[in-house]
Amino acid sequence: MSGQISKTPILTKLSEILSRAVNDQAQTRARLHLLDWVxxxxxxxxxxxxxxxxxxxGASSSAQAFxxxxxxxxxxxxxxxxRALLHPGPSIIPAALAMARETGASVPELLAAIVRGxxxxxxxxxxxxxxxxxxxxxxGTCGAIGAAASCASLLSLDKNQMAHAMALAISQSAGLWxxxxxxxxxxxxxxxxxxxxxxxxSAILARDGFLGPLSILEGPQGFFQAMCQDGDxxxxxxxxxxxxxxxxxxxxxxxxxxxxxxxxxxxxxxxxSTDVSSADMIEVRTYDDALKFCDKPNPKTVIEAxxxxxxCVAICLLRGxxxxxxxxxxxxxxxxxxALRARVQVSLGEExxxxxxxxxxxxxxxxxxxxxxxxALGDPENPVTDMQIQQKALMLFxxxxxxxxxxxxxxxxxxxxxxxxxxLINKIAEVLA
Numbered sequence: 001m002s003g004q005i006s007k008t009p010i011l012t013k014l015s016e017i018l019s020r021a022v023n024d025q026a027q028t029r030a031r032l033h034l035l036d037w038v039x040x041x042x043x044x045x046x047x048x049x050x051x052x053x054x055x056x057x058g059a060s061s062s063a064q065a066f067x068x069x070x071x072x073x074x075x076x077x078x079x080x081x082x083r084a085l086l087h088p089g090p091s092i093i094p095a096a097l098a099m100a101r102e103t104g105a106s107v108p109e110l111l112a113a114i115v116r117g118x119x120x121x122x123x124x125x126x127x128x129x130x131x132x133x134x135x136x137x138x139x140g141t142c143g144a145i146g147a148a149a150s151c152a153s154l155l156s157l158d159k160n161q162m163a164h165a166m167a168l169a170i171s172q173s174a175g176l177w178x179x180x181x182x183x184x185x186x187x188x189x190x191x192x193x194x195x196x197x198x199x200x201x202s203a204i205l206a207r208d209g210f211l212g213p214l215s216i217l218e219g220p221q222g223f224f225q226a227m228c229q230d231g232d233x234x235x236x237x238x239x240x241x242x243x244x245x246x247x248x249x250x251x252x253x254x255x256x257x258x259x260x261x262x263x264x265x266x267x268x269x270x271x272x273s274t275d276v277s278s279a280d281m282i283e284v285r286t287y288d289d290a291l292k293f294c295d296k297p298n299p300k301t302v303i304e305a306x307x308x309x310x311x312c313v314a315i316c317l318l319r320g321x322x323x324x325x326x327x328x329x330x331x332x333x334x335x336x337x338x339a340l341r342a343r344v345q346v347s348l349g350e351e352x353x354x355x356x357x358x359x360x361x362x363x364x365x366x367x368x369x370x371x372x373x374x375x376a377l378g379d380p381e382n383p384v385t386d387m388q389i390q391q392k393a394l395m396l397f398x399x400x401x402x403x404x405x406x407x408x409x410x411x412x413x414x415x416x417x418x419x420x421x422x423x424l425i426n427k428i429a430e431v432l433a
Contacts, residue, residue: 009214010236011170015163017237018119018149022112026244030111032389033079033118035414036251037072037093038428039396043324044074045432046400049186053193057433061098062197065147068094068432069196070189073139075324076306077396080258081249082357082379084125084142085133085289088249091143091195092117096150099200101425103154107417113153117199118246120166121146124217126238128224129231133289136227140175140191147199148206155207167212168202169195170223180293183301251378251389255324256306259290261376262362263309267316270364270371276317279366282340284309285349286362295346305332313364314340324399390415402431 044050053070057063072078072090079089093114100110125142132138148169152162174194179187206212216222218233242248254264263284276282286309296308305311305327314337315326331337352361360379363372375382384392390411397407406427413424 009163010217010233011163011166011214012159013237014120014123014166015159017123018116018153018162019159022115023243026115026246027108027111029244029246030114030118031415032251032386033089033246033249034093034111034114035393035411036079036389037089038410038414039393039400040073040075040077040089041068041071041094041428042400042402042431043077043396044071044400047074049189050074052186053189054433061102062201064101064429065095065098065200066193066197068097068428069147070193071432073189073192075255075396076257076303077252077255077392079249079251081122081125081245082258082360082376083248084122084138085357086121086125086138086142087192088118088121088139088143088146088246090139090192091199092121092146092150095147095196095200096154097421097425097428098196099151099154099203100421101429105154105421106419107413107421107424109154110421113150115244115246116153117146117148117150118249119146119244120149122245122249123236123238124170126240127231127233127235128228131229132227132231135177137175137177137179137188137191139188140195141173141227143192143195144169144173144198144202147196148202149199151200151203152206155203157203157207161206162203163214164210164212165199165203165206167214167216168205168210169199169212170216171212172198172202173223173227180307183304248380250376250380251384251392253378253384253388253392254312254322255327256312256322257294258360258376259286259293260307260309260312261378262286262360262373263290263294263364264312264316264322265373265377266362266364266371267313268321269373270366270369271317271320273371274366274369276366280343282313282317282344283365284313284344284346284362285352285365286346287352287356287360288348289356290360290362291346291348297341297344299332302327302329302332308341309346310341310344311337313344314338323395400431406431 175191
């Protein structure tokens with residue numbers, strides 16, 4: 001990694017990339033991510049951490065961004081860019097919604113802002129390197145730059161102002177992975193909430209002439225020097241050979257850590273192909289990060305169960321497609337599930353490690369039967385359909401107690417409206433209140 005400051009700061013060049021027109025295809029894709037986030041946030045709002053966050057609600061756009069920013073990540077069903085190893089939606093969409101409400105934006109303007117925000121966060125996340133992800137919660141550390149970019153777009157800031165907004169946001173980046181070592185911790189949601197608020201406030205400050213350190217990424221005491229030992233700030237500007245990176249973001253069909261999804265897919269296929277009742281051991285082979293995050297043979301809490309390969313395999317083999325209730329205490333303490341969970345052994349699969357993070361793969365083995373999942377369902381290589389995304393949203397709306405009439409407004413507003421975003425955002429604010 002170089003600590004040299006180039007003549008033109010990276011953020012200045014990034015603002016050039018972000019300022020180009022957003023095409024219809026990218027806006028259509030953003031509609032799906034918007035709907036997906038609303039579903040995740042609505043169900044998350046009904047959880048204990050969501051109820052605490054909602055007590056912090058206020059009338060300002062900053063307060064709205066903060067509260068909404070904490071809700072989308074609660075259930076571990078938020079979208080994910082696998083190469084960046086982060087979730088763009090939870091910080092970017094709340095900030096964009098809060099700012100769009102302030103500016104009276106149209107739905108197309110909101111969608112374009114979301115696309116630009118995703119682009120900024122994903123580009124940074126793909127550049128930080130494995131050493132960053134080992135210690136830092138990338139969704140929190142890289143989320144603020146995308147929130148700032150989306151809000152800058154809605155404020156119609158010029159390229160220089162957008163660069164300063166992103167610089168101010170990056171200078172506030174934070175989020176340590178130690179939060180996952182204590183199951184009761186709600187720190188992950190605080191990380192995404194802070195990123196949303198920091199991005200929005202940075203854009204407002206930049207609009208008013210508040211200047212940030214434009215070389216914050218590559219500078220000698222900047223983001224990469226401090227937090228990304230094996231990262232390369234120049235990679236923020238890489239040519240990814242896709243018009244907008246939002247097209248490469250994955251949707252999560254299952255309410256568990258993304259690192260468990262390929263294992264879930266393989267276990268579901270195993271359930272339909274063989275009887276595992278006589279198998280002494282069920283073996284899981286996958287990449288190293290999946291083991292680091294999700295090797296939890298004896299989960300005691302909901303969040304531990306969502307991060308347990310063993311639990312995911314057990315519920316898939318016994319119950320089929322995992323639902324929200326399969327990670328509640330009643331399922332965790334179920335004797336039959338616990339017994340099968342104890343038979344699940346996990347290990348490193350070198351072939352899956354070699355392809356990671358470009359491919360999230362795993363295999364599940366019972367006796368002579370080997371089921372491989374080369375790509376997790378929801379990845380671009382193994383996509384879900386638009387209808388599956390809508391069905392997921394319907395399930396999450398039901399979990400959040402949303403009425404059929406309100407569900408119709410939310411779905412139509414996200415997927416069809418081309419006019420003012422006010423009706424959609426007001427309804428979101430109502431169901432998240």
